[in-house]
Amino acid sequence: MYTRLITGLLSIAFAGLIISLPGCKDSTSSGDLPETVSYNFHIRPLMSDRCFACHGPDKNKVKAGLRLDIPELALGELKENKGKFAIVPGKPEESELVKRISSTDPTYQMPSPESHLPLLTENEIALVKKWIRQGAKFEKLWSFTSPKKAVLPKVKGEDWPKTDLDLFVVKKMEEKGLKPNEEADKERLLKRVSLDLTGLPPSLDLMDRFMADKSDEAYEKVVDELMNSPAYGERMAVHWLDVGRYSDSYGYQDDNIRTQWPWRDWVIHAFNDNLPYDKFLTWQLAGDMLPDADKEKILATGFLRNHKYTEEGGVIEEEYRIEYLLDKTKTYSKGIIGLTVECAQCHDHKYDPISQKDYYKMLAFFNNTPEVGYEGDISVSKPAKAPRLEITTADLDGVLSFIRQLEKDTMMVSVMDELDTLRKTYVLNRGQYDSPTDEVKPQPLSEVMVFDTTAYPRNRLGLAKWTVDKNNPLTARVFVNQVWQMIFGQGIVKTAGDFGMQGDLPSHPELLDWLAVDFMENDWDIKYLVKQIVTSATYRQSSSVSKEKLAIDPDNIYLSHGPRFRLPAEFVKDLILASSGLLVNKIGGPSVKAYQPDGLWEAATSGRGVLATYQQDHGEDLYRRGMYTFIKLTLPPPSLMIFDGSNRDQCEVKRPQTNTPLQALVMMNDPTMLEASRVLAEKLVKEQTGTEDKITKAFRLIVCRVPKESEKDLLNSYFSEQLGIYQSQAIDPSEVLNVGEFPHLEVEKSEAAALANVIQLIYNMEESITKT
Template sequence: MILRRNVFIPVLLFLLVGGLLYSCDNTSMQTASVIPDSVSYNFDVRPILSDKCFSCHGPDANKREAGLRLDIEDSAFKALQDNPSAHAWVPGKPDESDAFLRITTQDTSLLMPPLYSNLSLTSQEIAIIKKWIKQGARYEDHWAFVAPRKQAPPAIKKSAWPINEIDFFTLAAMEAKGFSPNEPADKERLLKRLCLDLTGLPPSVELMDAFLADTRPDAYERMVDQLLALPAYGEKMALHWLDLARYADSHGYQDDGYRTQWPWRDWVIHAFNENKPYNEFVTWQLAGDLLPDASMEQLLATAFNRNHKITEEGGVIPEEYRVMYVSDRTDLLGKGILGVTMECARCHDHKYDPFSQKEYFQLYSFFNNIREEGIESVIGGPETYAKKPMMQITNADVTNMLQFINKTDTGKMIVSVMGELDTIRPTFVLHRGEYDAPGEKVEPATPVSILPFDNSYPKNRLGLAKWLFDPKHPLTSRVYVNLLWQEFFGRGLVKTSGDFGMQGDLPSHPALLDWLAVDFREHNWDIKRLVKLMVTSATYRQSAIVSKEKLAKDPENIYLSRGPRYRIHAEFIRDLVLSSSGLLNPEIGGPSVKPYQPAGLWEGATSGRGLLSIYTQDHGAALYRRGMYTLIKRTVPPPALSIFDASNRDICEVKRLRTNTPLQALVMLNDPTVLEAARVLATKLQQEAGAPEAKIKQAFRRIVCRNPDAKETEVLVNYYQQERTTMDKSTAQKMIRVGESPLPQQADILEIASLMRVITAIYNLEETITKS
């Protein structure tokens, strides 16, 4: 569809959003650095050494220079290999510390890092290292590899502000930086924020009315409980797990044939709605097939491990691809559940974290005993929709054991799952990670720096799951707590949510992260309880309004002195549009659907073989399913979702990008779904009694989720009147032909088209698709 001519829309949008402050997602802190009184190795020194020194003097033995390793204490303090009378660090004596002399020398032939590395230390970094040496050059274990401890909430000055324990930690950090928390958000904006976070949908007008009328002291907490109990909660929570688990509806690679993993997606939604404890949720997915007397549901959960890309190209080397599949599962465990860049140790010892290549393949070996092949079958009929090992699900299974699966037809349904070989497949360290270069044979084990593997556990995936949830494990609870915090606040307490290692960001609130991690474990890994704790905190309830001072000092809102404000995920933009218009089909689960899409995209990027070679759009109710059910073909992901930074599900993704591009404005102005929603809502309003002003106010409220103020109402009404006066019938007829939903025969075409223009403008407001 061609972008319509109308200069009034940009002016309208400018007037309506005037005065609102812009998002700061991609800006960085500008506050001046100060050398702390007590320099910490973990929080002050190690980040400098990791950035500037560890690539040559870190864990990777193959790249280590001069035999010097600076990431561990014993090596850093021993006599230097090429000068036994010297030492890299001499506690208390920077002028006798050879490493310090090398980073401060004026002799470029001796300077470290060397000039050719294009790395250098700032005067601030040098001053921190010097002070650290003077204070004894004390090393500390990496914070993320030390089991979390639950500290008592800190003392604060503004004692009336906290609602729960979270607030003590955040307020203490605010007060240390000279910030005060914002006032609570007004009820309308707070309800929209909460509904989007817990259901991915905007509140209905009826829900808004009920919440505004509820004056009980616990009205907000009651609303939280009500939303947590809705089926849509499971859908919302499932989306980030689908990204993490790289769920898609195609196999990937060139032919990119159709696959039927969607019953696993139904299970994930069901698991969140049933509030399955996180330890059980993960254990079933990693090793449900190995549980005693494993049920069909437990076996289905293991499809988590089989969501990776699978080739159907006839000319490949099978073992090469089988090794890729095993590596994919290993890397998913590292990034998605352990929060470390384990994949960096596949070809050599990790350059920054204490993971050897041998440890990588010891972890890899847990996933190396599956009854799978690198190439099983080429693209074709239903027999290729899943790859062995797989399970078949019948209608009787759905009726008797798997009632949560939305299976409406009688066709064959198969899902790729896990299944062990009858004998142990040996695992070898692969030289440079190459499938055909086996070296030392290894047994299943875990990185010692994280937590040694308990030999009382079975050396299989079930034992691996037990290791993950060992009370002494330093990462599992921290990583998931951080992922959920990221979901509700837009930024994790550890910003690099997939990397808690040496190169990752330090936690902004380390004591809070540890308190939440231990509390989560102590309360039996209860996800709904953790969610409720976060969204009922005073920290979460703050207004998102930002002062110039806070914007200058803390543009990323690291210190949480205001509420979260950022654009919602791509799928939820679609959901908001459909829900506010009344078009949304609330059906849960089932096969993925194919909504409107520009013609020719698939056909221009396909081999011409298989079910997904041609895009055949769905019709009827399937057109109005939630965004999470849109079919994802990996080689040509849904354009309207991709433009708003949705994952194409090639690999594990724990944090989406958040970009701002002109294409996003074009989607909101021209996408058939948006225009059809505007037309359907305009038709409903046109058929109701009342003046145009009342109808426009109702549209604004349904879409933006609050009442418009007088100025906003005036601008919108004027826009409607202008369109109503100047629009001709021919233009109106063209406008309302968008979409497949029927138009009533007796309808005022000019009024519908005029209202449609106004509603389209409201959909295009920044506030509409922003959580604030």
């Protein structure tokens, strides 16, 4: 029996790590042709797959002088076939492109056999013909056109939608032959929304109140309660810490300590205070330049200073100063406007309309800070690099009251500042810091939106205003997509950091645009956006999935069932701490060093500075939320990294989700999990209840529902077996109970050890660390 249960434990643990594969791009290989064929959504993806290898943006690989990615060239006379045209608008029968893709002659057909690319299907050929017949209209990249709020679609299932966004979702389902799931049961729905809004499981009190509330408003009341919890800001902040590459050390070889955590406290405060997203961005990009700049707005600019810094002697100062500018530029472009621009550091972007000169014009906005590449040969790390903001204990009673405590009476945080005189910016030949060429002036990407110098100054404040201008086609779309991704596990645009030519097309373009416009119309209200999503019928669906739905939509791109995926790394720890009663509910403050295997830091350090050796914290610091775990860039927290936590060495807008044996082993052996099992067991043994009641309570705390009878039978049987082993002294119960630093309760050890093993089994259920 014991062997069978342990085998079951391993199976459950590994099963819990199974994750759906990511979605794929929309296909046009089957089904009816769209009424209006779009270049952006139907033709360009097809050409990108089959044509652009030889007739696309790579100038070195263009064949026959034909480029199909530029309208003027695609519609022009063929260089090697005078009098012929690849595309003749309105006349597919005269278009050489149609003749070639329709041909069966291997010496004439396209794609050619030597390209090893698949031929177009009959449906794809018909699609190209229809596009040409309709005028062969080329379109500006979809994400560079301003979003429009489409008319709400008419749908067959009129009773299902609860919010306007549901109309777009169910319309797409109907097109794909899908139907929505029934609503999830109340227990699972409560766990889902609690994890999504706070990163924590619901308390027993909340479970009981919600289950007892039979009113139509019961769910919305719970949503409001969770969003008003201080834990909401912590949950929302975790994603932004990834975007803002927050860490507690500088990186590079010495990787010494820094004190940027007050910026993290500000991010939590901003989400809890529901700071509108336009202000949230403006303060982080240029809070120091606002007319009413105060210490809070200046602190927000720490966002731009979270990158790595070198403290190694002998470095070339200008080389690293440029490295810091490159990082700021990448973080802004990927995290805020959703474009991959870094390749334009060395040459014109191959796919997107971003030249190398465009890149350095954007970098120029960040080039006027007094920040330097190296602050000098110092034996002890400065916890903040200049320019710095001084925070005093007096500030904690004023504008910075959201900061919980200071490590000293006065602290310094790295922030932004501007030079009195403009520093010149040059295009760097091949991206080399010491190879300046043409001088450029600050200007964001004109292909995205014109930068009106009469409305925007040529500085970071001007960049911020341009970014949050409601005519900017990217900013609202990108953030709405990131929030959608946080909740559903995958964005409407799967490539959340790439809205360019090589990024994925949105699965629901009308929905994305509707949400973006609606978000801006409602004053960039983040809580409004989040509530709109989690109160939708789309969100409330059961996560169960039929074989028929899996066959049609294996990745749930069309959202015909609820989200189901493993919790982010920090929230796995949070669930364990919260369910066991160990969690210390303190908001903000310095990062903490929890349990960690010996020797890891020492093996990945130069041996210099405050962080040369790992000095574990004790007491309540061991039981803080996962987001407060100390992040050393050269060796991020191993238990978080095993669960795909961000290593924070650069901007990250989407974490990978993997499943490895190490993840199951962490769940069975991590000291925090073992200690939580022991502590919860001791608390339950102290209670004057029967064994079945104790196990049921543990199950509810961890899995957030009442166990089924079959589950009760299995767990009770396992408890009895384990109790017999410990009572017979076949195994000393102290081997289970002597773990962790939390004080022990005076309880019968055999019962506590047996119950701790049962709790470990529950923690290792697939459902426990999965949002279902």
